[in-house]
Amino acid sequence: MNKLNSKERREFLKKSLATGVAVGGSFLWGTPEILFAKAASSGTPDLVAVKNGEPDAMFNQAIFMMGGMKKFVKKGQTVLVKPNISFARKPEIGATTNPLLVKSIVAHCFGAGAKKVYVFDNVASSSYGMAQKCYKESGIGEAAKSAGALVAPGDNEKYYQKVTIPGAKALVSTEVHELVLEADVFINVPILKNHHYTYQSIAMKNLMGVVWDRMKYHSLDLEQSIADFCLFKKPDLNIVDAYRVMQRFGPRGSTPENVALKKTLLVSNDIVAVDAAASKVYGMEPEKVRYIQLGHDLNIGNMNLNELNIRRHVIGG
Amino acid sequence: MNLKKLRITISTTVFILFVLAFQGDEKISTTLSNTLLYFQFTPSLLQFIHSRGHLLGLGFLLLLLASFIFGRFYCSFLCPLGILQDIFIRIFRGSRKRHAFQRSYRLVPYCLLVLTVVTAILGSFVLVNLLDPYSLFGRIAAHPFKSLVLWINNMMVNVFEQFDIYALMVRKQHYIPFSILTVSIGSFGIVLAFSIISGRAYCNTICPVGALLGIVSRFSLFRFVIDKKKCRSCRSCEGVCKAGCIDIDRLEIDPSRCVACFNCIDACQKTALNYQTQLAILSWGRWVPSKRSFLVSTAAVSGTFLAALFPIRLSPLEAMQRRQIPIIPPGSNSTAHFMQHCTACHLCVSVCTTNVMVPAYLEYGVCGIMRPKLNYLQGHCDFDCNACGQVCPTGAIAPLLLQEKKLTQIGTVSLNKAKCIVYVKKKHCGACGEACPTHAIFPVEKGLVLFPEIDLDYCIGCGACEHACPTKPKAITVTSKIVHSKAQKYVPSASTVQPAEKSNKGFPF
Numbered sequence: 001m002n003k004l005n006s007k008e009r010r011e012f013l014k015k016s017l018a019t020g021v022a023v024g025g026s027f028l029w030g031t032p033e034i035l036f037a038k039a040a041s042s043g044t045p046d047l048v049a050v051k052n053g054e055p056d057a058m059f060n061q062a063i064f065m066m067g068g069m070k071k072f073v074k075k076g077q078t079v080l081v082k083p084n085i086s087f088a089r090k091p092e093i094g095a096t097t098n099p100l101l102v103k104s105i106v107a108h109c110f111g112a113g114a115k116k117v118y119v120f121d122n123v124a125s126s127s128y129g130m131a132q133k134c135y136k137e138s139g140i141g142e143a144a145k146s147a148g149a150l151v152a153p154g155d156n157e158k159y160y161q162k163v164t165i166p167g168a169k170a171l172v173s174t175e176v177h178e179l180v181l182e183a184d185v186f187i188n189v190p191i192l193k194n195h196h197y198t199y200q201s202i203a204m205k206n207l208m209g210v211v212w213d214r215m216k217y218h219s220l221d222l223e224q225s226i227a228d229f230c231l232f233k234k235p236d237l238n239i240v241d242a243y244r245v246m247q248r249f250g251p252r253g254s255t256p257e258n259v260a261l262k263k264t265l266l267v268s269n270d271i272v273a274v275d276a277a278a279s280k281v282y283g284m285e286p287e288k289v290r291y292i293q294l295g296h297d298l299n300i301g302n303m304n305l306n307e308l309n310i311r312r313h314v315i316g317g
Numbered sequence: 318m319n320l321k322k323l324r325i326t327i328s329t330t331v332f333i334l335f336v337l338a339f340q341g342d343e344k345i346s347t348t349l350s351n352t353l354l355y356f357q358f359t360p361s362l363l364q365f366i367h368s369r370g371h372l373l374g375l376g377f378l379l380l381l382l383a384s385f386i387f388g389r390f391y392c393s394f395l396c397p398l399g400i401l402q403d404i405f406i407r408i409f410r411g412s413r414k415r416h417a418f419q420r421s422y423r424l425v426p427y428c429l430l431v432l433t434v435v436t437a438i439l440g441s442f443v444l445v446n447l448l449d450p451y452s453l454f455g456r457i458a459a460h461p462f463k464s465l466v467l468w469i470n471n472m473m474v475n476v477f478e479q480f481d482i483y484a485l486m487v488r489k490q491h492y493i494p495f496s497i498l499t500v501s502i503g504s505f506g507i508v509l510a511f512s513i514i515s516g517r518a519y520c521n522t523i524c525p526v527g528a529l530l531g532i533v534s535r536f537s538l539f540r541f542v543i544d545k546k547k548c549r550s551c552r553s554c555e556g557v558c559k560a561g562c563i564d565i566d567r568l569e570i571d572p573s574r575c576v577a578c579f580n581c582i583d584a585c586q587k588t589a590l591n592y593q594t595q596l597a598i599l600s601w602g603r604w605v606p607s608k609r610s611f612l613v614s615t616a617a618v619s620g621t622f623l624a625a626l627f628p629i630r631l632s633p634l635e636a637m638q639r640r641q642i643p644i645i646p647p648g649s650n651s652t653a654h655f656m657q658h659c660t661a662c663h664l665c666v667s668v669c670t671t672n673v674m675v676p677a678y679l680e681y682g683v684c685g686i687m688r689p690k691l692n693y694l695q696g697h698c699d700f701d702c703n704a705c706g707q708v709c710p711t712g713a714i715a716p717l718l719l720q721e722k723k724l725t726q727i728g729t730v731s732l733n734k735a736k737c738i739v740y741v742k743k744k745h746c747g748a749c750g751e752a753c754p755t756h757a758i759f760p761v762e763k764g765l766v767l768f769p770e771i772d773l774d775y776c777i778g779c780g781a782c783e784h785a786c787p788t789k790p791k792a793i794t795v796t797s798k799i800v801h802s803k804a805q806k807y808v809p810s811a812s813t814v815q816p817a818e819k820s821n822k823g824f825p826f
Binding site: 116 | 672
């Protein structure tokens with residue numbers, strides 16, 4: 001507990017110092033608009049949707065429309081990229097995030113001046129030895145490493161720290177991977193896919209892979225716990241891979257025949273909005289996916305897409 | 318060529334390979350299992366008996382033939398337990414403490430051999446599992462040795478992680494029941510004590526393989542012979558003979574106890590000792606049938622037979638309830654097949670990628686002491702893995718092709734709806750459904766809640782659901798199948814998935 005307190009204090013000092021420098025710096029520079037950019041409707045969009053391109057090309061376009069990676073990653077920062085690597089399946093099955101997208105994101109982080117980029121996932125199968133297999137089979141381990149990321153393990157309890165979640169209705173406390181607590185920037189990179197028991201797995205559901213005991217979610221109240229976790233930590237950026245969208249037999253998937261080629265990418269810093277939009281890309285009304293509604297009710301984000309500033313782009317269209 | 322040096326080179330290599338085989342790397346273990354374990358006596362013998370014509374059985378025939386020619390070279394060149402003892406002897410006795418001629422207690426190893434064979438024929442593998450030198454070594458390598466290696470590995474991971482190096486991964490120790498650890502460390506201790514006190518006495522008094530090869534070696538073509546004209550009785554050879562089989566007073570070497578280590582030839586300065594062809598001189602005649610030894614022999618032999626019948630009666634598998642019968646790995650076919658083959662070497666335990674394979678102690682009854690089973694509290698049987706069958710040297714777990722394995726039913730699942738979260742709380746869970754690799758568990762929507770249901774035709778009993786189930790005790794459990802069967806292959810109904818949407822360029826929001 002003591003350790004955590006000192007860590008929080010340090011974090012607070014660091015953050016307030018950084019904010020102070022940023023504010024002061026921008027005034028000196030004479031462009032204070034950047035601080036209030038969100039207020040302007042023509043400024044940063046709430047959500048960017050790109051279509052009809054390869055995963056990396058779509059990401060290049062989307063992050064440009066979001067205002068560039070430099071807006072999210074500052075020089076010398078540590079970044080955590082959290083893809084969905086939950087099953088030992090090939091990318092064609094659509095059960096895991098597209099490796100090319102992960103690679104592209106890592107490259108952009110370094111391009112923005114990141115000091116270190118970590119990639120990890122606590123895979124769905126809790127049996128020992130599966131994590132390695134998932135990293136390998138999904139192609140993400142290799143792809144992330146080739147872009148210079150540190151592929152960290154998530155399959156040991158020693159990496160996790162207990163945290164409490166104020167305001168949670170079900171998941172009052174859980175153990176979170178230390179990288180989530182330590183990284184300056186947290187980028188959530190889920191894949192949009194079918195899920196037998198929650199209807200869909202997107203961005204909020206993907207955060208189940210940063211805690212140690214995911215079965216606690218299942219035994220408490222799966223959807224409420226998924227929403228509750230976002231009270232503890234909201235990713236700085238959510239990048240939803242909807243290139244190949246598994247339509248049936250999720251989350252594990254069956255064969256490539258059950259995958260629809262949607263070639264879509266969604267980027268937002270509002271985790272509820274991005275889930276609502278992705279849900280529509282899948283072909284389901286977001287109201288049916290209970291955790292999206294719960295997230296909206298907890299004020300984690302806005303699921304009413306018509307209230308948001310959405311920018312759309314169709315490559316070659 | 319110095320035969321002693323050759324022996325040391327070969328045996329050291331073999332030993333290192335054996336230790337490596339038990340470190341749990343699937344590729345290394347499979348390769349070594351197909352080469353090195355080909356020439357392990359008991360596994361190969363079991364293959365030879367149960368599946369005549371099987372290539373692995375050939376290894377046994379070759380070994381037997383080679384022993385008729387070269388004597389007990391197996392004990393010095395190929396037996397991992399023998400080599401382990403040689404290492405102990407080298408470390409703890411060095412060259413200071415000299416060996417001496419030992420009296421032969423022939424009755425003990427032969428009675429043990431007969432007892433082992435008879436109990437095995439009657440269906441109890443208790444002595445085979447306990448005494449087979451390869452399996453005995455396997456348990457030492459798979460538990461204490463591997464634990465040590467993993468501990469070193471995990472310490473290194475801790476150090477490397479400080480420097481952001483993730484080349485090594487934390488490796489988790491497989492579950493070892495205390496009883497199994499006691500037996501492995503205990504047998505390790507016994508072998509250690511034997512080798513320090515009296516060289517290869519274990520191999521010549523307890524080991525049934527040693528006893529059998531000893532009988533064969535009495536008739537071997539090549540043997541160690543002392544040239545009576547050249548020998549000055551300096552006792553150099555006796556001092557280095559680990560088996561204690563050189564009788565300098567009679568200038569004779571007991572071929573049934575000699576393990577062909579070539580130490581004596583190296584030690585003899587007068588070249589009075591030779592490894593040469595010599596026809597066997599049958600010395601049965603020396604046995605003088607005194608009243609006392611006749612009584613002892615009769616008592617021993619009849620005791621052997623009576624004792625052989627005894628272990629069968631102790632908790633046989635047939636008397637067990639179905640729920641208690643352990644789940645055996647895919648490829649082991651049926652409990653009966655598994656009971657006739659496995660020697661409890663635990664190579665499968667060390668190689669299992671998910672650590673689901675654990676050694677049981679008496680769960681198969683005394684007959685099947687220390688055999689492995691699947692424990693779904695420890696893990697689940699990975700759908701895309703068939704490692705255990707690939708490494709098993711006895712044929713207890715037959716090697717299955719991955720597509721065969723994926724349809725092999727080793728158990729049957731059952732869902733207790735009185736405990737299941739979804740049925741009790743009417744809240745989504747899906748832990749079992751998302752783990753199920755075969756579509757045996759599927760969702761049924763009733764009033765906006767998705768309930769899990771089971772289709773047994775597709776269930777292979779891999780335990781992914783049981784391992785994942787968050788309730789305590791588990792709501793979904795797997796019971797073993799006495800005889801494995803074939804599951805149906807899941808064929809999804811016609812796909813409703815839209816193909817690539819090239820025409821639709823807009824967004825649904």
